[in-house]
Amino acid sequence: MDIRIRGVSKYYYSEGKTIKALDDVNLTIPANQIFTLLGPSGCGKTTLLRCIVGLEMPDTGEISIGDDVVWSKDRNISVPPEKRGLGMVFQTYAIWPHMTVFDNVAYPLQVRGAAKDRIRESVAKTLRFVQLEGFEGRPATKLSGGQQQRVALARALVAEPRVILFDEPLSNLDAKLREETRKELRAFLGKLQITAVYVTHDRVEALALSDSIAVMRSGQIIEIGTPKKIYFDADHRFVADFIGRANLVKARVRGVEGGYTMVDCGLGVIACQQRDVAVGSEATLCIRPEFIRIVGGEAPAAKNLVNGRIESLVFVGEAYEAEIRVGDEQLLAKIDPDAKLDEGDAVSFTLDPAHCLLVAV
Amino acid sequence: MDHTRSSKLTWLLIAIVGALTVCPVLMLVLGSFSEGLTAFGDFTTDKYVEVYTDPAFFEVMLNTTIFVLGSSTLSTVLAVFLAYLNTRTDIPFKFLFKIISIIPMMIPHLLFSVSWALLLNPSNGLINLGLMEAFSLDNAPFNIYSMWGMILIEGLLDLPIAYLIIAPAMASFDVALEESSRVSGASSWRTLFRITLPVLRPAILAAFILGVVRSLASFAVPSVIGMPGRVQVLATHLYEMIATGFATDYGKAAALGMSVLVASVTLIVVYRALTAESEKYVTIAGRGFRPTVIELGKARMPLFFVVGVLSFVLIVLPVAVLLYTSFVPYSMVPSARAFSMMSLKHWHDVLSDPISLLSLKNSLFLAVVGATLGVILSIFVAYVIVKVKTRASGVLDSLSYLSFSFPGIVIGVGFMWFFVQTPLYATIWALLLGYIATYLPYGIRPMSSAFIQIHSHLEESSLVCGASPLTTMRRIIVPLLVPGIVSGWILMASMFVRELTLSVVLSRPGTEVLAVQILRFSEDGLWGRLSALGIVMIGISTALVVTATLIGNRFRTV
Numbered sequence: 028m029d030i031r032i033r034g035v036s037k038y039y040y041s042e043g044k045t046i047k048a049l050d051d052v053n054l055t056i057p058a059n060q061i062f063t064l065l066g067p068s069g070c071g072k073t074t075l076l077r078c079i080v081g082l083e084m085p086d087t088g089e090i091s092i093g094d095d096v097v098w099s100k101d102r103n104i105s106v107p108p109e110k111r112g113l114g115m116v117f118q119t120y121a122i123w124p125h126m127t128v129f130d131n132v133a134y135p136l137q138v139r140g141a142a143k144d145r146i147r148e149s150v151a152k153t154l155r156f157v158q159l160e161g162f163e164g165r166p167a168t169k170l171s172g173g174q175q176q177r178v179a180l181a182r183a184l185v186a187e188p189r190v191i192l193f194d195e196p197l198s199n200l201d202a203k204l205r206e207e208t209r210k211e212l213r214a215f216l217g218k219l220q221i222t223a224v225y226v227t228h229d230r231v232e233a234l235a236l237s238d239s240i241a242v243m244r245s246g247q248i249i250e251i252g253t254p255k256k257i258y259f260d261a262d263h264r265f266v267a268d269f270i271g272r273a274n275l276v277k278a279r280v281r282g283v284e285g286g287y288t289m290v291d292c293g294l295g296v297i298a299c300q301q302r303d304v305a306v307g308s309e310a311t312l313c314i315r316p317e318f319i320r321i322v323g324g325e326a327p328a329a330k331n332l333v334n335g336r337i338e339s340l341v342f343v344g345e346a347y348e349a350e351i352r353v354g355d356e357q358l359l360a361k362i363d364p365d366a367k368l369d370e371g372d373a374v375s376f377t378l379d380p381a382h383c384l385l386v387a388v
Numbered sequence: 389m390d391h392t393r394s395s396k397l398t399w400l401l402i403a404i405v406g407a408l409t410v411c412p413v414l415m416l417v418l419g420s421f422s423e424g425l426t427a428f429g430d431f432t433t434d435k436y437v438e439v440y441t442d443p444a445f446f447e448v449m450l451n452t453t454i455f456v457l458g459s460s461t462l463s464t465v466l467a468v469f470l471a472y473l474n475t476r477t478d479i480p481f482k483f484l485f486k487i488i489s490i491i492p493m494m495i496p497h498l499l500f501s502v503s504w505a506l507l508l509n510p511s512n513g514l515i516n517l518g519l520m521e522a523f524s525l526d527n528a529p530f531n532i533y534s535m536w537g538m539i540l541i542e543g544l545l546d547l548p549i550a551y552l553i554i555a556p557a558m559a560s561f562d563v564a565l566e567e568s569s570r571v572s573g574a575s576s577w578r579t580l581f582r583i584t585l586p587v588l589r590p591a592i593l594a595a596f597i598l599g600v601v602r603s604l605a606s607f608a609v610p611s612v613i614g615m616p617g618r619v620q621v622l623a624t625h626l627y628e629m630i631a632t633g634f635a636t637d638y639g640k641a642a643a644l645g646m647s648v649l650v651a652s653v654t655l656i657v658v659y660r661a662l663t664a665e666s667e668k669y670v671t672i673a674g675r676g677f678r679p680t681v682i683e684l685g686k687a688r689m690p691l692f693f694v695v696g697v698l699s700f701v702l703i704v705l706p707v708a709v710l711l712y713t714s715f716v717p718y719s720m721v722p723s724a725r726a727f728s729m730m731s732l733k734h735w736h737d738v739l740s741d742p743i744s745l746l747s748l749k750n751s752l753f754l755a756v757v758g759a760t761l762g763v764i765l766s767i768f769v770a771y772v773i774v775k776v777k778t779r780a781s782g783v784l785d786s787l788s789y790l791s792f793s794f795p796g797i798v799i800g801v802g803f804m805w806f807f808v809q810t811p812l813y814a815t816i817w818a819l820l821l822g823y824i825a826t827y828l829p830y831g832i833r834p835m836s837s838a839f840i841q842i843h844s845h846l847e848e849s850s851l852v853c854g855a856s857p858l859t860t861m862r863r864i865i866v867p868l869l870v871p872g873i874v875s876g877w878i879l880m881a882s883m884f885v886r887e888l889t890l891s892v893v894l895s896r897p898g899t900e901v902l903a904v905q906i907l908r909f910s911e912d913g914l915w916g917r918l919s920a921l922g923i924v925m926i927g928i929s930t931a932l933v934v935t936a937t938l939i940g941n942r943f944r945t946v
Contacts, residue, residue, distance in 0.1 A: 121845035
């Protein structure tokens with residue numbers, strides 16, 4: 028079931044000022060994908076999710092789920108959340124403390140008036156699916172964080188919703204458990220063939236879980252794409268910077284040469300992945316630390332060879348994090364942990380043009 | 389709930405709570421400037437001049453200061469001691485501490501004071517009689533009817549509330565602060581005085597200030613212990629103006645009450661600031677936090693003995709004395725002869741005394757009806773304070789907290805000025821309104837915490853699951869509120885059953901209540917009847933508290 032969002036805006040009024048939580052959002056979430064809304068806190072991603080589920084009313088626009096219009100300002104349609112047939116996992120899990128695991132999971136079926144036998148069967152099946160067999164009689168609050176999270180997932184899934192929504196469901200777990208739960212969630216959702224909308228501010232989570240990512244900032248969607256597209260090939264400086272660590276270097280476009288866009292910058296003349304930008308215009312060159320390759324000994328005559336000096340070197344386990352000074356620019360680089368280098372050493376490195384990304388200023 | 393409806397509700401509640409809390413204060417102010425109850429509106433400043441230039445006033449102020457500071461110090465020191473033992477050491481039988489913290493709910497202050505008068509009064513106090521017999525003394529060694537007696541009893545009575553403030557702060561204290569002091573080379577005593585107590589200072593000060601407010605408002609101890617020994621404090625001085633002698637003067641009482649009220653309100657403002665600060669002060673990081681336990685070693689048993697004696701003195705002794713006194717014909721030391729003379733005479737007298745029965749009936753009515761109305765009002769007020777966060781709901785929060793600082797007897801005088809102008813005067817409804825207004829914070833607090841517990845996600849997830857708002861109300865919100873409603877009801881009901889300070893002012897022939905009747909017995913020295921009626925009162929309170937605890941536990945385990 029796909030979700031179509033057209034011209035949705037949402038305003039808040041606080042102390043006489045209008046805050047645009049959502050600013051004319053247009054978005055189509057394709058069916059049976061894991062679609063992530065990613066952005067810094069306050070970017071409107073949770074508001075957008077709550078508009079989809081019906082807990083917030085937008086001020087303009089239209090939202091449809093599958094063939095049903097669930098919200099339309101112009102046509103005066105407003106389907107309340109309980110009639111939208113969705114499932115949702117809340118940030119706090121929202122496990123009802125006065126009920127057992129069984130009652131929590133059975134609730135969506137009970138309020139739909141399903142037969143007792145069917146409820147018992149479906150609950151058992153769903154609990155088996157989230158690996159919580161035998162927990163039916165436990166008070167829901169006596170479970171660990173990860174288990175509560177799976178109860179919340181089971182409750183969201185039990186009524187076989189058209190769409191399942193996640194509001195930062197892993198943010199209350201500690202780092203290790205978060206990684207495990209993320210993998211489980213990916214496996215669960217992979218088996219299900221369901222449209223999932225996932226809200227997070229954690230870029231690793233977004234990259235690891237999603238089929239598509241929409242990056243948001245101040246109520247607007249900046250860019251949509253697959254995790255790889257967003258990471259390697261972002262169009263916007265904000266997206267490139269937000270999704271991972273990046274060195275951002277001011278550059279001026281010289282022209283196109285042999286399939287590369289050539290730029291002038293503090294590192295010299297650099298060949299970049301080809302981009303459609305006007306000659307002479309300003310751009311930002313974005314280089315991820317892991318794509319700075321140190322060249323040992325004799326420097327071969329490679330493309331994008333740059334010379335610099337190591338200013339600092341920090342051992343962080345799987346790599347060295349080095350700060351390399353080139354003229355006025357300072358670059359962060361990830362270097363092999365077995366490299367024989369010291370602070371103050373002169374180094375040469377190459378930049379693969381495929382990973383030299385030009386983004387708008 | 390949509391915006392306009394909730395803002396209408398907020399303003400309606402502000403009107404109700406405002407009328408209940410501001411009205412008596414306003415009437416007190418106006419009354420203090422009026423000629424008299426029947427001459428309301430003839431303004432004069434005579435009453436202030438009369439009250440504050442009275443030569444007795446200086447002595448009353450001095451007594452009040454000593455009494456208030458003495459009892460607050462005693463209760464705070466004891467509370468710090470007990471809280472430290474409970475949270476930080478390996479003292480045995482820790483459940484005793486929990487009991488110490490809830491007994492004030494069961495044994496009314498009035499009866500606690502009376503039981504100590506029965507034990508330590510100079511003419512026939514049981515302990516005095518026993519000691520005189522044992523050591524063939526001519527005079528009673530102890531006289532409870534004195535300043536030290538008042539301080540001792542009031543200090544013990546305020547101990548539980550001080551403990552309830554200090555113990556949680558002590559429990560959430562980050563031990564790393566102490567450990568780093570020890571590592572830096574300080575001894576454990578030095579650490580206690582340089583680190584532990586200073587960090588806990590806001591909580592300790594808050595407990596002390598609350599003790600001051602409570603002892604300032606206290607009427608039971610000054611009337612039962614202080615008045616026979618002619619130790620006058622503000623509360624009893626005020627009581628004499630309205631209740632004894634031929635010329636009762638509510639104008640003078642109001643003028644005197646103003647200073648008590650102003651002091652109380654100021655202290656409560658300071659108290660709120662301090663508790664806010666103490667929450668800021670005490671921080672624990674990370675989960676699985678457990679304070680290290682200090683091994684008491686050889687001191688373990690002697691310290692436990694002290695705690696045991698305190699629990700005995702606070703809980704067992706008062707009830708035992710009252711029970712014993714209700715059966716013996718007159719005060720005598722327990723002996724074979726005393727037990728052989730035991731009878732149900734006092735019980736029979738009380739249960740056939742029409743005024744005692746009326747007071748029992750009135751108190752039960754006030755408890756049941758008052759607590760029900762109070763809780764209903766509290767539900768709405770708590771809802772607005774917790775869930776509707778507007779500036780108006782902030783006003784409501786402050787208003788509802790205001791009556792927390794009202795000294796009962798003073799606000800009673802304010803209500804008196806009000807009710808005399810209305811047909812409610814000398815009816816049970818006057819008491820009902822006064823009770824609800826004065827004890828509203830005790831209903832709002834459990835309801836607020838119940839509402840806070842209901843995170844909006846719990847409601848929203850029910851909606852997303854497909855439940856209608858009505859189903860959500862029935863299956864999610866109400867079940868989660870029930871424990872709060874029950875405990876709020878019981879708390880209010882048990883306070884109404886033993887209400888004294890407001891009632892001594894507002895109660896008139898026909899509207900006697902239990903505590904007022906007990907006070908009359910005490911003034912007349914009818915100790916046997918007093919004890920029998922007192923046991924009835926303790927029975928009702930205890931039954932309420934036990935039911936509340938059972939219901940609370942039942943809901944908590946699901």
